[in-house]
Amino acid sequence: MSAHHGPSKGFMRWVLTTNHKDIGTMYLWFSFAMFILGGAFAMIIRAELFQPGLQIVEPDFFNQMTTMHGLVMVFGAIMPSFVGLANWMIPMMIGAPDMALPRMNNLSFWLLPPTFALLASTLFMDGGAPNFGWTFYAPLSTTYAPDTVTYFIFGVHLLGLSSIMGSINIIATVVNLRAPGMTYMKMPMFVWTWLITAFLLIAVMPVLAGAVTMMLMDIHFGTSFFSAAGGGDPVLFQHVFWFFGHPEVYIIILPAFGVVSQIIPTFARKPLFGYDSMVYATASIAFLSFIVWAHHMYTVGMPITGELFFMYATMLIAVPTGVKVFNWITTMWKGSMTFETPMLFCIGFVFLFTIGGFTGVMLSLAPVDFQYHDSYFVVAHFHYVMVAGAVFSMSAAVYYWLPKWTGKMYSENMGKAHFWISFFGFNLTFFPQHFLGLAGMPRRIPDYALQFTDFNTMSSIGAFIYGASQILFLFNVVKTVVSGEPTSEEKTWDGAEGLEWTLPTPAPYHTFSTPPDVK
Amino acid sequence: MHLQAKRLSKLALSPVLMLLSMLSTGAWAEEAQRWQMNLSPGVTEVGAKIYDLHMIVLWICVVIGVVVFGVMFYSAFTHRKSKGAEAEDFHESTAVEIAWTVVPFLILLVIAFPATTTLLEVYDFEDSELDIVVTGYQWKWKYEYIDADGENVSFFSNLKTGKTEIYNEDEKGEHYLLEVDEPIVLPVNTKVRFLITANDVIHAWWVPALAVKRDAIPGFINEAWTNATQTGVYRGQCAELCGRDHGFMPIVVNVVERAEFDQWLDEKKAQAAEIKSLMDKQFTLDEQMVAGKTVYNQYCVACHGSNGEGGVGKAIAGSALATGEVAGHLAVSINGVPGTAMQAFGAQLNDVDMAAVVTYQRNAFGNNMGDLVQPIDVYNFKQVQ
Numbered sequence: 001m002s003a004h005h006g007p008s009k010g011f012m013r014w015v016l017t018t019n020h021k022d023i024g025t026m027y028l029w030f031s032f033a034m035f036i037l038g039g040a041f042a043m044i045i046r047a048e049l050f051q052p053g054l055q056i057v058e059p060d061f062f063n064q065m066t067t068m069h070g071l072v073m074v075f076g077a078i079m080p081s082f083v084g085l086a087n088w089m090i091p092m093m094i095g096a097p098d099m100a101l102p103r104m105n106n107l108s109f110w111l112l113p114p115t116f117a118l119l120a121s122t123l124f125m126d127g128g129a130p131n132f133g134w135t136f137y138a139p140l141s142t143t144y145a146p147d148t149v150t151y152f153i154f155g156v157h158l159l160g161l162s163s164i165m166g167s168i169n170i171i172a173t174v175v176n177l178r179a180p181g182m183t184y185m186k187m188p189m190f191v192w193t194w195l196i197t198a199f200l201l202i203a204v205m206p207v208l209a210g211a212v213t214m215m216l217m218d219i220h221f222g223t224s225f226f227s228a229a230g231g232g233d234p235v236l237f238q239h240v241f242w243f244f245g246h247p248e249v250y251i252i253i254l255p256a257f258g259v260v261s262q263i264i265p266t267f268a269r270k271p272l273f274g275y276d277s278m279v280y281a282t283a284s285i286a287f288l289s290f291i292v293w294a295h296h297m298y299t300v301g302m303p304i305t306g307e308l309f310f311m312y313a314t315m316l317i318a319v320p321t322g323v324k325v326f327n328w329i330t331t332m333w334k335g336s337m338t339f340e341t342p343m344l345f346c347i348g349f350v351f352l353f354t355i356g357g358f359t360g361v362m363l364s365l366a367p368v369d370f371q372y373h374d375s376y377f378v379v380a381h382f383h384y385v386m387v388a389g390a391v392f393s394m395s396a397a398v399y400y401w402l403p404k405w406t407g408k409m410y411s412e413n414m415g416k417a418h419f420w421i422s423f424f425g426f427n428l429t430f431f432p433q434h435f436l437g438l439a440g441m442p443r444r445i446p447d448y449a450l451q452f453t454d455f456n457t458m459s460s461i462g463a464f465i466y467g468a469s470q471i472l473f474l475f476n477v478v479k480t481v482v483s484g485e486p487t488s489e490e491k492t493w494d495g496a497e498g499l500e501w502t503l504p505t506p507a508p509y510h511t512f513s514t515p516p517d518v519k
Numbered sequence: 520m521h522l523q524a525k526r527l528s529k530l531a532l533s534p535v536l537m538l539l540s541m542l543s544t545g546a547w548a549e550e551a552q553r554w555q556m557n558l559s560p561g562v563t564e565v566g567a568k569i570y571d572l573h574m575i576v577l578w579i580c581v582v583i584g585v586v587v588f589g590v591m592f593y594s595a596f597t598h599r600k601s602k603g604a605e606a607e608d609f610h611e612s613t614a615v616e617i618a619w620t621v622v623p624f625l626i627l628l629v630i631a632f633p634a635t636t637t638l639l640e641v642y643d644f645e646d647s648e649l650d651i652v653v654t655g656y657q658w659k660w661k662y663e664y665i666d667a668d669g670e671n672v673s674f675f676s677n678l679k680t681g682k683t684e685i686y687n688e689d690e691k692g693e694h695y696l697l698e699v700d701e702p703i704v705l706p707v708n709t710k711v712r713f714l715i716t717a718n719d720v721i722h723a724w725w726v727p728a729l730a731v732k733r734d735a736i737p738g739f740i741n742e743a744w745t746n747a748t749q750t751g752v753y754r755g756q757c758a759e760l761c762g763r764d765h766g767f768m769p770i771v772v773n774v775v776e777r778a779e780f781d782q783w784l785d786e787k788k789a790q791a792a793e794i795k796s797l798m799d800k801q802f803t804l805d806e807q808m809v810a811g812k813t814v815y816n817q818y819c820v821a822c823h824g825s826n827g828e829g830g831v832g833k834a835i836a837g838s839a840l841a842t843g844e845v846a847g848h849l850a851v852s853i854n855g856v857p858g859t860a861m862q863a864f865g866a867q868l869n870d871v872d873m874a875a876v877v878t879y880q881r882n883a884f885g886n887n888m889g890d891l892v893q894p895i896d897v898y899n900f901k902q903v904q
Contacts (some may be wrong), residue, residue, distance in 0.1 A: 052695065053687040060763045117837070140720040140738065140762060144657075228738020234721055235736060271610040299723060299758075300734045301741035304642045311634065315627045319620055326619045329591045336606040347595065352590060358580035365630065367637040368573045370732045371558055374758040375724060422818045439555035440727040442758045445766030447685060449697045449754075451553045456538045495606075 007509055018102035020087045027084025028398070030112060031472070034076030034390075037120070039467050041069035046463040049456050051182075054447055062446035064132035070134025073254070075159050076116050082255040083108075083166050085397055086194045088405065090170065091506065092500040095179025095189045095516045100172035101165075108165040112384070114348075115158040115341065121149035133444060135245065138226035138237040142218045149219065152306040167198035167205075174198075179499070179509030181518035185279070188498050189272065191257030192279050196286045200247045200254075203290070205208045206283045207257040208244040211237065227391050235300050242293035253353075253385060254282060256393035257324060260346045261449035262326050262498070263400050267343035268335030279318035281327075288317050298369045307366045310511065314364035318357065325354050340493070341415030345396035348423050349389060356384030359434070374444075375470040377437025383430045395422070395473065400479065403492040407506030414476040421469035428462025550697065552726070559727060562749040566730030568637045576630055590815035618669060641730075644742045647712030649704070655715075655735035656758065657723030658764035661866070662703045664784065665714075672787040676701050678767045685725070685767075697754040701851040702771035706780035706867075707750050715741045718866075726755030726770055734759055747774040784843050797871045798894045804882070807891060811879025814866065814872045819880075822860060827884030831860055845892060849900050850879055870897040 007013045007022065014026060044065050055327045057065065087105065091098055099105045127146035141149060174195045178187070179240065187195075188415050195241040214237075217223040224230020226237045264273045272278065295314040298307060328350050337343070359381040363372055372378060395418070403409050432455035437443075441452045448456065491501045499518070551559075560570035598604045603897030617688075652663040663673035679698040682687040692698070705711050715724050717735035724743070725732040733743040747753070755770040775783070802810075816825070827841075835841050840848055852873060855863035864873065874892045881888040 052691060054685055055687065059766065063760070063763065063765070069737050137721055137760070140760065143761060144720050228736075234738070268598075268604040270608065273610050274612075274616055275618045276611065291706075299732050300736065301739070304638065307638060307642075308635065311638070312631060315631060316624075318627060319623050322623045323616065323620055325587065329587065329594065330615070331610075332591065332594045333598065334594075334604070334607040334609075337595060338601070339595075339599075347591070350591065354584070354587065358584060361580065361627075361630075362573065362576050365572060365576065365634045367569050367641050368576070369635060370641065371569060371573070371727060371730065376726075419680065420657075435556040438558045439551040440559075441726075441757070442725070444758050444760045445756070447696060447766050449551070450691060450693075450695050451551045454554060454791075459827055468588045 006059075013135060016105050016106070017093060020091050020099045020102070021405075022107065023105050023506065023507065024084045024087030024089075026109055027087060029079050031077050031079075031081035031084060034072050034080070034116060035470070036474075038069050038072035038077050039470065041065045041072065043467055045069060046460040050460040051457065052448055052450055055504075059243055059446045060128060062132055063444070066444050067130045067133050067136075068119070068123070069118065071130070072116070074134065074248070076112070078110060078139035078252050078386065078394070079163065081391075081394050082197075083163075084253075085190075085255065085259070085394070085401075086170055088168075089401065089500060090173055090191055090194060091177070092503060093191050093498055094163070094174065094182055095178060095499050095512045095518065096173060097510065097512050097515075099169050100177055101169045104165050105169050108162045108169070109233040111158050111162040115162070116154045118151055118158075119155045122151050125151075129239070135241060136215075138218070138234050142215050142226055145219070150216070153216050156212045157209055157378040159198055160209045163201050163205050170194055170198040179512070179515040179518050186518065188258075189261035189275070189278055190255070190258035193254040193261075193282055196282050197251050197254045199287065200251050200286055204244040204247045204251075206242060211240040211244065214240070217227065219454070225227075235297070238297050238300060239294065242296045243290075244291040245296065247286075247289040249382075249385070249493075250285055252302055252390050254286070256349070256390045257282065259393040259397045259400075260328060260349055263342050263346045263396055264421075265497065266400075266493050266495045267340060267346075268332045269339050269476075270331060270335040271497070272327070273330040273333075274323070277323055278327055281323040285317060285321040288313065288320070292317065295369075297366060298366045299373050305466050311364060311366045315361065317364075319359050321357055324349060325357070336495075340399075340401035341410075341412060341419055342396040344416065344419040345392045345399070347467070349392045349396065350393070350464060352384055352388030352426070356381055356389060359384065367427065372437060374442055375437035376433045376441045376443055379443050380430045380433035380437060383433075385438070388426055392422070394424070395419075398473075398477065401500075402480060403487050404503070404507055406481055406484065406501060406504055407485045407488065407504075408480050409492075410476055410480040410484060413470060414479075418469055418472045418476060421472065422466060423461050424430070425464075425466030425469055426470075429459050429466055430462070432456075432462075433459045541736060550694075550752075551757060562747045562751065562753070563728075563730050563745055564748070565637070565640055565745075566728065567742065568633075568640065569730055572633050572637055575633065575667040579626065581631065593636055605606075623772050625894045627826075629791075644712055644744055647710045649706065649711045650710055651711060651713055651723050653703075653713050653715045653735065655717035655724065655761065655768075656866075657762050658757070658768040659867075660724070660768065660770060661718075664787075666788075668894070670788050670791070672791055674701050674787070676703060676771070678764075678769060680767075696767065696770045697756070697771065699769055699771045701817045702752070702773040703766050704773045704775060704780060705747060706777045706784050707747055707774050709777070710746045712742060712744045715743060719761050722757045722761045722768070723759035724755075724770060726753050726772055728753040729755075732758055747772075750774050750776060751766040781819075794869050794871050797899060800885060801893055802875070802891070803843050804878070804889075807878035808882060810872070811875035811877070812883070814868065814876040815879050815883075818864065818868065827880070827886075835880050838884065838886075841880050841884075841886050842888060845877070845890060845896070846900065848881065849873075849892070849897065852877055853897075853901065865901065870901070873897045 048062055097183060125148050129148055130152045132141040132145055214225040218225055224232040226232050226234050261272055292310060292314045294310040300353060363369055363381060399415050436455050438453055441448055488505050490505055499516060557613055558570055558573050574740040650665040654661040660676045663671055663672060676699045679700050680696050684691050708825045715733045715735045717737045722735040724735055729745040731743045731745050733741045751774055753772045757765055757768045822830055823835050827835035840851060853865035855861045871894045874894045874897045878892045881890055
């Protein structure tokens, strides 16, 4: 903590920093900004769908909103938020002084802001922003795309670059910088889930890059990868995209599993039940994620053998996922529980994520999926996983570690209010969408038949409530940083275990310059 | 803490109660009802099987949910510090882990069996009595009835709901956004096979009551089939994002008695034969003006205005195109203008109607070109281009 090891001053501190905590902080703030931006797009969508008829936006702009909402939330909000968390916590959890590749760490963050500035700028360009959905199926995204698709392709390449560098860094850190005695099977679950996630990222981001490169060739260089007229196949695009896209779902949710596995034991004051099986379950889910991609494509006309294979493989995912849920609940069983904000978000996570899991099992059944596919039932399903899964666990993580990061305590009352309003708003938004989908409302439509009105209105009101509750979150965090009650307890939570809780609070700029001994 | 726990339990139960209440929703046949919460068995045997499978899995999930969440919330109530609960230290049990790996696996096996048999049925395309080619266009559907004698019948099916309803200027009708100018007609109790493809981007043909959803992919032909057991009007929509008006290309299926269907098909064939016979005919200017006005008011007026003054589309009155070369006028009418609202009408209008409407546009609205386009001119133009 001598002066020349402290952070430099002013703006350049953030531009030039190689410190994992600074970079983690930037990732977290950036992802929150993107969460607000993507949320604003969602508010426009829900405002248009508040009533039947076109009131606020034109159909083409509506399509730009659904596309940008998906892209910004997946690549700008959720993924970077967990990378930020990994930056902050992995070195502190494994007793390392920093990430293994600090300069690359800086670069992988600083690729993100210009990329999203580029993507957002397409909204103001001639022809409008990408409007073909975040899944950008060809040929809608090639022959029939607005000109800005080229910016989108460039943006995806940059995001891929950032993610791959980030994952290499995480793998290098976990493999090489663990403190003496920290064997693999002693690593905290959050570190385990991120290690596996990093391998998933390295495996699939190049596939995504391949998909967009083929698009680029089709658009500008006269190839026909995705055009039947030139001997290509539009379905090929979907296979390549979902070979990336399905593992992507687990890239998002595995670190969330890790967070929940850290927090539940703390507030149950009892060790995580079935640590070994949690590790194996995570690895199984990661493996399965590579052989189930075509369950997103049951209606494209695959041969029946293909349908059956992907159906059976997809159903299997329920097994390791179930193991995780059972382990969390058994961790709570006969504990001595308290319900601070992080714990509330984790219980909310287990409850709502499991509902998303149930609808996932329903969707896995190919014959029934012929009715569910591309309906609001799917929209409800993946928001239960993405929002109540990833976003809830991220909120839990912020409340859980914020005192360690800042040395100040957040307002518990405001935190609890944030949880309950989010919980209510979230369910009001997305539970009725199950009904809409089952009744036959397709997704990605700017206007709908009159019988869908009531549930859409409910859903929109819920979305506004959920959106507003995030302002409370922001306010609580800012208030903590600015004027929170100082705390210097090493262990903010009496049941917390792990190396990060052996450090002073707030965590000094450099930690574990000398590795700790892990028994 | 107490108060919060109570709120937690109440909220936690509400989705379960809602799930239970959705099961009481009665079956519907024709289209979705207000407040409808559940899938419909529809009017086909396969649809009923899909519905049964959906209900089986839903109930299994509800039961598992009640047990799992029951344990979780019981624990959250009982094992809390404020009640003086002391934490125990157990944290692993291989037997328990094996049990909750094997039991879910067995449950999945139970589900896999009906799922497989139902899927096999969905994929049984054999022995269809009627084949219909369904083609998705941005943003309408084309249906072509395959006839053994080569007398195919085909037509386009467009959204009928007017812009004024969509933009809230007029009151919305009962079938708002789910009505078309010409529905597809099917005979009841007949196995009908759909050959589904697309002309531009990927669409998906979805009619919930017929339990059919299949992607329409340009350059490839997908199969699907249905066998409706009740007459009625069934409504669906395009299910795959296909661009601007993805939400505005509905499907209406009119299932009728066999005799009625045969009569309808004969009429369509007669109409097609009549158009064919008109191909060689030389029309007078007056005839073309009368016929052209009818076509214009059906297809062109919404964008180009009743006096050719323009609107969404360009003005036709005095336009360079309508007062220039006939070939140029035909090219735009037949091929459309990519990237604009001007569609390609070449496949949508037959050559007789196309000749009439182009003649009308060149002579109405003060254009007075005096030239006359015959069906054979349109035919020849299409051959050459």
